[in-house]
Amino acid sequence: MIFLLSVAILYIFEISLGTIFIFTKAAGGTGFKELIQWSVMKEALDSSNLFFYAVMTCTDLILNTFIFPIWVIGVTLLYFDLRVRKEGFDLELQVNAPDAVAARIQG
Secondary structure, eight states: OOOHHHHHHHHHHHHHHHHHHHHTTSTTTOOOOHHHHHHHHHHOOOOOOHHHHHHHHHHHHHOOOOOHHHHHHHHHHHHHHHHHHHHHHHHHHTTTTTHHHHHHHHH
């Protein structure tokens, strides 16, 4: 789920920026079909405009730099959540809480 969300965010930003370049005629001869193939299937972007290629490649690198840590954090949180539930650590904390200890001593 987290991986799909991060990939969706990446594609949305890449395709949006590429679409802006295509509509403003700054993409050279690159069309929307080539943009989708480059973004989703990671095929080579055949563009006659070196500026467009450089901007899209840098955008991809920058977005991956921000998206990948979010994905790793999400996977780590899922791991610890499953581990705490499996081992019952949350129940152990509730039993050993100061209020629970005081209730056992009084009762």
